[in-house]
Amino acid sequence: MKRILLTGNNAAAWGARLAGVEYVPAFPITPQTEIIETLAYWIDSGEIDCRMTTLESEHSMITAAGAAAATGVRVFTATSSQGLLYGMEMLYTVAGWRAPFVMVNVSRGLSSPITLEPDHNDILAARDSGFLQIHCATCQEVLDGILLAYRLAEHEKVRLPVLVNMDGFYLSFTREPVEIPDAAAVRRFLSGYDAENIRFRAGAPLSEAVAVLGGTLYSYFRYEMHLAALNGLKAFGEIAADFAAIFGREYRDVEGYRTDDAELVFVMIGSFATKAKEAVDRLRDAGIPAGLVRPILLRPFPRERIRNMLAGKKGVAVIDQNLSLGMGGILHAEISSALYGVAGSQPIVAGFIGGLGGRDISAEEFYQMANETLQAVEEGHAPPPRLLFAREELAEVRRMQQIAGVTRNAGESHE
Amino acid sequence: MEKDEGSPSLYRIRFHGRGGQGMKTASRILGSALFQEGFQVQDAPRYGAERRGAPIFAYVRASRDPINERGIIHAPDLVIVADETLLSIPAAGVLHGVAAATVLLVNSGENVESLQARLNVAGRLIAFAAEKEGLHDLRYVGAACAGAAARLIGVISRSSLEVAIRDELAHLGDAIIKNNLQLALGFYDLMAPHVGVVTPGRGISALDYRNPEWVDFPFEEARLSVPAVFAPGTSARLKTGLWRTERPVLDPDLCKRCSLCATYCPENAITLDRQGYPNIDYDHCKGCLLCVEQCPAHAMRTVPEHDTAGGRKGEEHS
Numbered sequence: 001m002k003r004i005l006l007t008g009n010n011a012a013a014w015g016a017r018l019a020g021v022e023y024v025p026a027f028p029i030t031p032q033t034e035i036i037e038t039l040a041y042w043i044d045s046g047e048i049d050c051r052m053t054t055l056e057s058e059h060s061m062i063t064a065a066g067a068a069a070a071t072g073v074r075v076f077t078a079t080s081s082q083g084l085l086y087g088m089e090m091l092y093t094v095a096g097w098r099a100p101f102v103m104v105n106v107s108r109g110l111s112s113p114i115t116l117e118p119d120h121n122d123i124l125a126a127r128d129s130g131f132l133q134i135h136c137a138t139c140q141e142v143l144d145g146i147l148l149a150y151r152l153a154e155h156e157k158v159r160l161p162v163l164v165n166m167d168g169f170y171l172s173f174t175r176e177p178v179e180i181p182d183a184a185a186v187r188r189f190l191s192g193y194d195a196e197n198i199r200f201r202a203g204a205p206l207s208e209a210v211a212v213l214g215g216t217l218y219s220y221f222r223y224e225m226h227l228a229a230l231n232g233l234k235a236f237g238e239i240a241a242d243f244a245a246i247f248g249r250e251y252r253d254v255e256g257y258r259t260d261d262a263e264l265v266f267v268m269i270g271s272f273a274t275k276a277k278e279a280v281d282r283l284r285d286a287g288i289p290a291g292l293v294r295p296i297l298l299r300p301f302p303r304e305r306i307r308n309m310l311a312g313k314k315g316v317a318v319i320d321q322n323l324s325l326g327m328g329g330i331l332h333a334e335i336s337s338a339l340y341g342v343a344g345s346q347p348i349v350a351g352f353i354g355g356l357g358g359r360d361i362s363a364e365e366f367y368q369m370a371n372e373t374l375q376a377v378e379e380g381h382a383p384p385p386r387l388l389f390a391r392e393e394l395a396e397v398r399r400m401q402q403i404a405g406v407t408r409n410a411g412e413s414h415e
Numbered sequence: 416m417e418k419d420e421g422s423p424s425l426y427r428i429r430f431h432g433r434g435g436q437g438m439k440t441a442s443r444i445l446g447s448a449l450f451q452e453g454f455q456v457q458d459a460p461r462y463g464a465e466r467r468g469a470p471i472f473a474y475v476r477a478s479r480d481p482i483n484e485r486g487i488i489h490a491p492d493l494v495i496v497a498d499e500t501l502l503s504i505p506a507a508g509v510l511h512g513v514a515a516a517t518v519l520l521v522n523s524g525e526n527v528e529s530l531q532a533r534l535n536v537a538g539r540l541i542a543f544a545a546e547k548e549g550l551h552d553l554r555y556v557g558a559a560c561a562g563a564a565a566r567l568i569g570v571i572s573r574s575s576l577e578v579a580i581r582d583e584l585a586h587l588g589d590a591i592i593k594n595n596l597q598l599a600l601g602f603y604d605l606m607a608p609h610v611g612v613v614t615p616g617r618g619i620s621a622l623d624y625r626n627p628e629w630v631d632f633p634f635e636e637a638r639l640s641v642p643a644v645f646a647p648g649t650s651a652r653l654k655t656g657l658w659r660t661e662r663p664v665l666d667p668d669l670c671k672r673c674s675l676c677a678t679y680c681p682e683n684a685i686t687l688d689r690q691g692y693p694n695i696d697y698d699h700c701k702g703c704l705l706c707v708e709q710c711p712a713h714a715m716r717t718v719p720e721h722d723t724a725g726g727r728k729g730e731e732h733s
Contacts, residue, residue, distance in 0.1 A: 005443075005450055005458070113642035170485050174459035175446060271485055278483035279621070286621035360486050367621045368629075391628045405646025406639055 001185070006178040008171030011139040012078065012104045012164070013038035014178075015146025017048050018186045019102070021076040024052045025064035029083040030116055031168035032106040036078060058087035065101050066094025066161070070208060072195035074150070075101035080168065081108035081122045088125065094161060095130025096225065097208055098198055100153035101161050102146055103131070107270070108168045109357040117358020118168040120270065120322040124330050130225050132162045132232050133299040135269040137255075139176040141296075142166050144249060150190055151239040157231040159198070167271040169358060181247055189246050232300045253297040254305045258284065262291025264370050264377075265310060265347075267335055268319040269295055272355055276319070279366030290370055303338045310339060313347040315373040321355035328385050329353050348377045354388035361388060425478040426454075426568060426615045427488045430560060431509045432497035433660060435467040437557025440583060441497070442473035444561040444599070447579035448571045449477040457482050468658040468702055470507035478615075491517050493613045495564050497556045499523040500720065502534060504657050510534065518613050520563060522556065541567070541609055548605055553660070555598050562599030562606075569611025576603055651699070655682070659702030661717050665693055669714035676706035676715060 006014065012035045016024070024043075026036045042048045055061040058079050069075045079087065084105055105126070107118040123133065132152060134145045142164065149162040166172060200206060212218045233253060240251045257277050259265060264283075266276045273294040283290040293309050293316075295302060310316055316339075320329025327333065332351035339346050350373040354361045365388055376383045428445065432438040439460035446458030460473040474488045489512045499521055501507040513519060515537045523530060524544035531540050545559050558580065565571040580599055584592045663676075672691035684700040685693045693706075707715040 005446060005456060007459075169459070169461070174457060174485070175443070176457050176482075177450065177455060274483040275485055278618075281483075282618070282621040288621065360489075362489070362627065363619045363621075364624045365627045367619075367624050368627050370621075386629065387632050388627070389630055389632055391630050394630050394633075401639070403646065403649055403652065404644040405649075407645075408639065412639075 001179055001182055003177055003179045005175040006139055006143075006180075007034065007173055007175050008136075008139045008142045008166045009034035009106070009173070010038055011143040011178050012146060012166070013042070014180055015143040015164075016076040016102075017042060018143075018181065018183060019076065019147055019150050019190060020074060020187075020192075021048075022050055022073040023065075023068045023075045024050060025061045025068065025075070025077050026052055026054050027056075027058050027061045027079065027083065029058075029080045031108060031172040032078045032080040032083070032104070034172070035104060035106075039076075058083040059090055062087040062090040062094060062103070065103065066090065066097050066099050067200075069094075069099035069101040069161075070097055070195070070198065070200045072193065072199045072201075074193040076103070076146075077101070078104040078106065080106040081110060084122050084126060085110065088129070091126055091129040091131060093209070096221065098159045098225075098228075099161075099195070100150075100159050100193075102149045102153055103161065103163050104142075104146070105163050105165045106168045106172045107165055115357045116168065118170060118321075119356045119358070120165075120320075120330075123163065123165045124322050126163060127299060127330070130160055130229065131299070132158070132160055132229060133297070134162060134164045135296055135298055136164065136166045136171065137271050137273045137294065137296075139166075139171055139174070139178050140249070141251075142171065143178055143180070144243070144247070144251065145296075147186060147190055148236070148239055148243060148251065150193075151242075152232055152236055154193055155232070155235040155239070156196070158228050158235050160225065160228055160232070165270070170271045179247075179249075185246055189242060229300045232297070233302060236297055251296060252305075253295070253302040254309060255292075255294040255296055256309050257292040257294070259291035259293060259309055261289055263289045263314040264317065264374055265291045265293050265313050265315070266317050266319060266366070266369070267293045267295075267306075267310075267331065268321070269298060269331065270321065272319070272321060272361055275361060275363070276366060279363055279370070282363065283367065283370055286367075288370060288374070301334060301338075306335065306338045307342060310335075310347060311342070311344070315377040316347045316349045317352060317369045317373040318349060319352045319354055319361070319369070321353075323353055323356060332385070348373065348380075348382050350376055350383050351385040352388060353385065359388075424480055424615055425476060425482065425484065425618065426493070426613070427484075427491050428475040428477075428493045428495070428564065428568075428613075429472055429488050429491045430474070430495045430497065430557075430564075431470070431472045431501055431507060432556065432560075433467070433501070433658070434462070434469045434471050435660070436497050436553065437555070438471055438473045438497060438560075441495070441557035441561040441564075442475050443583045444558065444576070444579050445564055445571075446475045446477070447583050448561075448565050448575045449475070449568075451575035451578050452571055454478060454570075455480065455482050457485070461487060466658065466701070468660050470501055470504060470658070472508070484618075488512070490514065490616055490619075492616045493518045493520065493564060493567060495560045496521045496523075497560050498660075499525070500657070510536065514538065516614070516616060518567060520560070520567060522560070539612060541606075541612075543602070543605065545602070549601055550598060552594075555595060558595040558599040559602045562602035565599075566603045566606035566610055568613045573600060573603060576600065654698045655701050656696075656698045659697075659700060659720060661702050661704065661719050662697065662700065662723065663695060663702070663704055663706050663715045664718045665695065666714050666716060667692055669712050671712045671714070673711065675709045675711065679705050679709045681705065 109115040153162040244250045280290045318332040454477040457476040677685040684696040
């Protein structure tokens with residue numbers, strides 16, 4: 001074991017290396033490219049025994065990943081944002097092949113307008129694809145998450161591909177201390193990949209992903225995938241216990257931070273959740289019993305755990321770094337649905353949209369969200385959804401619009 | 416032990432420079448040196464335009480406790496400015512969040528009082544003229560800044576700084592490591608009178624904080640809210656010439672008026688006058704120097720910005 005400073009991207013490459021990946025189909029996209037560059041360097045220098053193929057698109061890359069996994073080799077790949085969307089057709093398709101592999105997504109906001117900086121609309125667009133999702137908050141979690149993801153993907157009661165997500169810039173280009181476990185210890189945790197009978201070989205041909213009409217067979221195959229995904233909850237618990245026994249770091253499907261006696265709980269995913277932890281500490285210094293609930297596993301959705309962790313709280317502030325246009329925050333809807341229909345009094349659930357396109361969320365904003373949610377608790381009803389957007393930001397937009405030649409009619413607000 | 420309210424335990428440090436001046440490397444050297452000293456560390460570069468000469472910054476956080484803060488540093492304890500021409504570019508954000516408790520370290524030959532008055536900063540300002548102090552090659556300004564910063568923080572030993580440089584530059588070979596070591600340690604020693612002037616800030620209390628003043632977000636018709644630029648020529652308003660570290664200068668005696676420079680200029684910053692001589696728009700020339708490469712008569716010379724009359728110190732950004 002050694003402990004060094006690593007970016008999230010380098011930590012991802014180390015995760016893949018330690019998992020003993022044998023095949024990496026690749027296509028570059030910012031802010032993910034450094035992962036593939038690092039693996040390419042190691043392959044070139046002979047440090048790892050692995051084959052890399054550059055494809056002409058993410059659509060082909062994901063196809064190659066699924067196809068290679070179906071031949072029984074351990075596969076890794078990575079993408080981001082528009083790349084994930086370009087491969088979307090194949091995400092759904094390869095998940096149905098039940099040929100597991102791991103893909104890292106480095107979150108970046110989606111076009112239009114175009115940006116390089118992070119939010120979660122890219123990864124959440126893959127929410128219903130059959131890929132399971134692990135959401136990381138630190139560079140260490142990126143490395144560990146990949147090792148956990150292979151065990152989860154290849155678990156005999158799961159056998160679905162897994163997406164491991166990290167935020168662009170905030171993790172991808174940020175160095176933090178990361179423990180790199182010894183290869184021998186990793187081998188005790190994660191042995192070779194056994195493709196069982198789902199193994200395509202030229203000498204023993206089989207038909208993969210057959211056509212089915214009429215709906216009966218289709219329903220059977222799709223619902224089996226759903227049940228397999230749900231099995232991921234129990235499997236994750238077992239796998240995380242093994243991980244803790246070997247490496248000493250404990251993971252749960254949902255992380256709770258100072259939640260036991262909390263009256264006000266933030267709910268969020270990804271690296272910004274560490275900012276929420278800081279805010280929780282400061283709010284407690286100020287006498288407000290705050291806590292944080294952070295789903296690490298988002299698919300399968302740990303409904304029961306979340307329900308139990310939020311039971312009896314007064315207020316819940318869900319912070320979504322995504323926006324379902326015409327609906328609102330995706331996490332807010334999922335958390336609300338987990339709480340609905342439970343006996344007893346339920347917390348007030350306030351919804352905040354923040355951090356779109358890499359927009360920071362300040363300490364003051366966490367405090368303000370806590371105070372507004374507690375205010376709503378006093379008043380007894382949830383506040384309307386709120387975009388974290390300051391007056392000075394709107395003024396900045398107006399200035400840019402003037403430069404861009406946006407013409408406002410007489411009487412239209414310039415404020 | 417419970418964490419004290421606003422316990423001053425987290426260092427927040429920001430490096431400002433131009434793409435190519437090694438700010439990312441400087442932040443990594445400093446981050447690595449703090450890590451050597453047993454600190455928890457977070458370091459990251461933030462690129463705007465990923466282009467040589469464009470303003471960039473990089474930041475370092477260090478604490479004895481795990482670091483939960485993330486992203487851009489809004490309340491720095493130390494700001495290092497490797498390239499003083501950035502001070503006149505508001506968009507570079509050099510002074511963002513600089514308060515009375517912030518130490519400002521500027522690579523400048525200007526005297527401290529004059530700099531302080533010009534920048535209107537109340538806190539401690541330390542100026543060092545890197546070139547006078549032995550920096551012969553601007554490519555090493557990052558190492559010089561990292562060395563100086565390490566001493567100002569006061570918790571980094573000379574040997575930790577050395578280990579950090581050897582670690583961070585290992586891939587560049589012994590000769591480059593040696594140069595960087597010599598410079599970084601030289602500037603570390605130079606800052607001896609200011610050892611430990613940087614103290615970690617307190618962070619923001621949840622009891623007494625500035626209301627973020629969220630707006631009730633207005634609906635606006637698509638003709639207003641489409642992400643489009645309607646006005647022509649908006650790029651003319653951005654003086655990309657401020658990104659330049661070197662400029663092309665024409666020697667009319669050698670010019671054969673072939674117009675290749677104007678043809679190859681990717682910014683259309685070279686026009687031809689009536690006689691066919693090139694005229695360079697220094698407001699928008701980014702200093703890529705393709706014209707120097709292309710000129711068959713070698714009539715274009717490369718001149719460092721700080722060697723041109725007055726540099727760009729006084730130039731204002733519109």
